[in-house]
Each structure stands twice: as C-alpha cells, then as structure tokens.
Amino acid sequence: MAKQDKQRLKIAVCGAGIAGLTIAAFLSKSPDIELHVFEAKSDDRAIGAGIAIWKRCWDILEEMLDFEVECTSQGLKLPRWSEGWCFSFHTSTFIYSSQLAQVFKYVVKGPVLRKADSMPYGDFASVPLGPRMLPRATLLNILHKDLKNANCHVHTNKKILTWEQQDQRELILSFEDGSSAVVDLLIGADGVHSQVRRRLFEEKPSFSEPEFSGQFAYRMSCPKAEVVKLKPDHEALCGFKIWCGNGRHVTSNTVRDDIQMTAYDNVFDPDGRPLPFDGPWVSEVPATEIAERYEGWDPDLMELLRVPKFASRWAIHVVHSLPTFVADRVCLIGDAAHAMTPHQGLGGNQGIEDAYVLARLLINVDTTTSNLPDVLGIYDSIRRPFSQDVARRSLVTGLMYGFLDSKYRGRSLEVMGVELIDSCRWLLDGDGVYEEWLKAQSMLAALPSSDELLMVCFPPFQFSPTLFSGGGRVGPRAGTPLAWYEYRSFHYLVATTGDGSNQLLVLGRWRALELWE
Numbered sequence: 001m002a003k004q005d006k007q008r009l010k011i012a013v014c015g016a017g018i019a020g021l022t023i024a025a026f027l028s029k030s031p032d033i034e035l036h037v038f039e040a041k042s043d044d045r046a047i048g049a050g051i052a053i054w055k056r057c058w059d060i061l062e063e064m065l066d067f068e069v070e071c072t073s074q075g076l077k078l079p080r081w082s083e084g085w086c087f088s089f090h091t092s093t094f095i096y097s098s099q100l101a102q103v104f105k106y107v108v109k110g111p112v113l114r115k116a117d118s119m120p121y122g123d124f125a126s127v128p129l130g131p132r133m134l135p136r137a138t139l140l141n142i143l144h145k146d147l148k149n150a151n152c153h154v155h156t157n158k159k160i161l162t163w164e165q166q167d168q169r170e171l172i173l174s175f176e177d178g179s180s181a182v183v184d185l186l187i188g189a190d191g192v193h194s195q196v197r198r199r200l201f202e203e204k205p206s207f208s209e210p211e212f213s214g215q216f217a218y219r220m221s222c223p224k225a226e227v228v229k230l231k232p233d234h235e236a237l238c239g240f241k242i243w244c245g246n247g248r249h250v251t252s253n254t255v256r257d258d259i260q261m262t263a264y265d266n267v268f269d270p271d272g273r274p275l276p277f278d279g280p281w282v283s284e285v286p287a288t289e290i291a292e293r294y295e296g297w298d299p300d301l302m303e304l305l306r307v308p309k310f311a312s313r314w315a316i317h318v319v320h321s322l323p324t325f326v327a328d329r330v331c332l333i334g335d336a337a338h339a340m341t342p343h344q345g346l347g348g349n350q351g352i353e354d355a356y357v358l359a360r361l362l363i364n365v366d367t368t369t370s371n372l373p374d375v376l377g378i379y380d381s382i383r384r385p386f387s388q389d390v391a392r393r394s395l396v397t398g399l400m401y402g403f404l405d406s407k408y409r410g411r412s413l414e415v416m417g418v419e420l421i422d423s424c425r426w427l428l429d430g431d432g433v434y435e436e437w438l439k440a441q442s443m444l445a446a447l448p449s450s451d452e453l454l455m456v457c458f459p460p461f462q463f464s465p466t467l468f469s470g471g472g473r474v475g476p477r478a479g480t481p482l483a484w485y486e487y488r489s490f491h492y493l494v495a496t497t498g499d500g501s502n503q504l505l506v507l508g509r510w511r512a513l514e515l516w517e
Helices: 018-027 055-065 068-074 134-144 193-202 226-228 285-293 301-303 347-362 370-399 413-422 432-445 450-457
Strands: 011-016 033-038 051-053 085-088 091-095 112-115 122-126 132-134 152-155 158-166 171-175 180-183 185-188 211-223 241-245 250-256 258-266 283-284 310-318 330-332 470-471 482-487 491-497 502-511
Touching: 011 180, 018 033, 018 055, 018 152, 018 347, 033 180, 033 347, 051 055, 051 134, 051 347, 055 068, 055 347, 055 432, 068 134, 068 250, 091 241, 122 413, 132 134, 158 193, 171 185, 180 491, 185 193, 185 250, 193 330, 211 226, 226 258, 226 301, 226 330, 258 285, 258 301, 258 370, 283 285, 285 301, 285 310, 330 370, 347 432, 370 413, 370 432
Parallel strands: 011 033, 011 185, 033 152, 112 241, 185 330
Antiparallel strands: 051 132, 085 091, 112 122, 158 171, 171 180, 211 258, 211 310, 241 250, 250 258, 283 310, 470 482, 482 491, 491 502
C-alpha cells in the first residue's frame, strides 16, 4: 500500500502516566493517526518521586523527542554518560580503557553495595554504571510538549468502564460520565489498577487484579545539611548506596539538597510465598518505627534513619505474568501489562520500551485498520516475554539485596557482588531496543496483504483445512461438526460445509481468552 493511501487510524490511550504519555508523544507525530488520551483523574500531571532512566531508554527518547535538548532547556544539568568506563564482553568485566572510551562508558555511576546488618560492616561491590535521575514532573512536561498539535486530544476526568466491538472493527468506548468514543484501537496504559486489564481478563481474577509482592517500601527523605551536621563524612553523603542485610535492605541517594531513602521489608511464608495482605496500599507511619526495625545495624544507617520525621509505607503490588498483552484491537502497555518490583528502577523504562516498539509498528506504512490485530500480535510476541523476564530479574535482585536468594546462601559477598554487577550488563546494550524493533519490522513485512486479510476477516467464507495447524473440537458435545483451528496466531471457529467438498466454513476469528489455561 502506498503511503498516500494509508488509512487514518483513530487511537485511544487510556492513562496519562509515563507509558501513556510516551506513546502519545511518539504517535502524535504521525499525520495518519488521530489520537485521544483519556485520563481518569482531573489532572494528568501526576506527582511522584524522581524516575531513573537507563541509557537504552534514554536513547529511545533522544531518537524520538530530541530529549537531551529538552532537558537542558528546562535547566537540568545532566551528568555525562562517558568517562572511559566500559564493559568488556571478552572478560565479562568492567574496565577502564582510553582506546574504548567511546564504548559503553559512564560518568553516571551505579550504587555502592554495603553489608550493613552485622559486623564487619563494609562495601562489597560498586556498580560502575547507572541511570540518569530525572524529576518526574520534568519528564511529563517534556512529553506534554509533543502533544500540542492538531492530531492529539487530551481528555481528563474520563474513566473508562467498558467497550463493545462492532462488525469486528471499531470499538465503542464507554466512560463513567456517560459519554462514549469510537476508535480503531484502544491502548490500556492505566497502570497497576488498570480497568482495561480488568475488562480483558474479567473472568480470570489472577490476571485482572494486581497481587501483593510480599514486599513493603518505606519512603523517607531529609535535608542533606542535617546529615552533614551529624557526621561530615557520613556514608550516605557519598552517593547512591544500598545497605544490605538479612531479610531487608535500604537504599539512599543524594538528590539535589536532600537524601532520599527507601527501606524495604520482605514478608514471606516459610515456602517463600508472600503473606496475605489486605490493608491500604499506601499509609503514613512514624519514621521512628522504621529506625527501630534496623536496631543493631551499621551505626551510619541508624543515624540516617533517625533524621526523617515521617515515612510512607507502600505495599508493593505487581501484575501476574499475563498470557497475552493484546486481544483483537485492544492492548496493554506499561504497568497495566507488567507492573513489577522497583529494585532495578526499570518499571517506567519498560513502559518506554513498550511505547517505542508499539508506536513504530502503528505508524508504519504497512499497518492498516484491517491488519491491526496481527500488528498487535507482533507487539505482544516481542514485548511480553522480554518485559516479564525483566520483572523476574527485578524481584531476584531485591531478594539478593536482602540475602534471601537461596542460590547465594553460603556464598561470599564478593561472588554476590559480581553477580549483581553482571545483572546490569544488558542495560548497557544501547542497540537492544532497536534490535527488538528490527525483529518487529521484519514480522510486519511478512504479514499477508490487505486483500488476503479481508478474506479472513469477514465470515462466512470457505477455506481449505490444510492451511490450518493444530485443531480440536469445541462443540457442545462429541461428534459435533464444529472445531477450532489455529492459523496466523488466531483461533478460528469452523464447521464443515456438508457438501463433501472437504471445505471449511469459518464462523469467526478471535484471540479466545477462554482457550487459555
């Protein structure tokens, strides 16, 4: 299909968090897309802590939004990525090399890991790379700048309730205020509490509802000057520190004039499963309560935890690994698809990677209203396995900080430190996301033509059973002429024509949730 003949897509993005605004900013640049962003709250400028952006995701934002210029225009002083440190895939170690000074080198340093629960206290690993830290408001402001064009419309106080599909094509969205909208595609970017996910998996609560991870995060902060008064050479003044110990850990980092702290606690049963939790997700607690939990730990940590006056407890909830991120003309991105623990600071980053792959698929000249379900299938096949593996890595990393990973029991801190550093190696791969896109692009080019898609989209029609793979009966009783088959990643409900021609009559095509175990 020639570019000038490309059909205009009408796309709804539900949720104006990082993932939702990122894909909106990417898509709004296409003249072939009419974009509507629906945010349930009255203000889409969400508040929150800073966000860590690793280089592989920074490169995405730079490619799509000229991101670094935007950051500096808002007065941010960004640390350079380069200062000679690089990763040697030969030796699987980080080295300093003047010859390799342009490859995988960072001034942005990662955390120092410190054994803090018992004597002898001391640092046991230093990660020589890390993400850039940005105020969340800065990121959202930059994303908003790219939404100010005629192709994009942002609607607040619009909470989606449900949707219906007409003629296997357009979706009719229904909102809490009684209004509706008609679109070709719905992107659920509405976070861990996603209503879009609930609707997709309404008969499977293990997928529709988030689950408690077994971890609490206690967040606090204090002025850096108060810690300097206590002890000018305090360990917390040296930068990003992870205080590790048996069953729990604390992170501290200097952010402008403050020191931000998060104390993590793990509550698992003897089999390693999270204990039941039905309390509030976020609650205020006295900071003294947190300090008491770390009685007997490193004196520097004890001093630090006694400075804040208030703390908030966050019960960390995650999304169970979903069997799919898509269903016909609906898809999930960001926390709605794969909310994860925060131990590598990768939740927002994965939402950005989702947005990149999906946006490039949707603005591609080969994507049409007819082949949207297949295009979403490509997105799902690439992003779902990867993001779910990242979620697993994040959880394992948090367990390692608390000396809870059974794999490392009885092993030295030096071995654990090497493993933790190695676990960051993939974040150095600046071409990683682009390689995902190249794979997606290849799969998109291999899709059938629009004429062929029209043939399979509008039942009934006759089709040879030799084109289908797999198959099994789904009729009301054994011996029924109905059967289901799989072809081009879709399920088809078919029946024999009964005229002896060995042809099948296709009654419908769908990604059937009820077929998943």
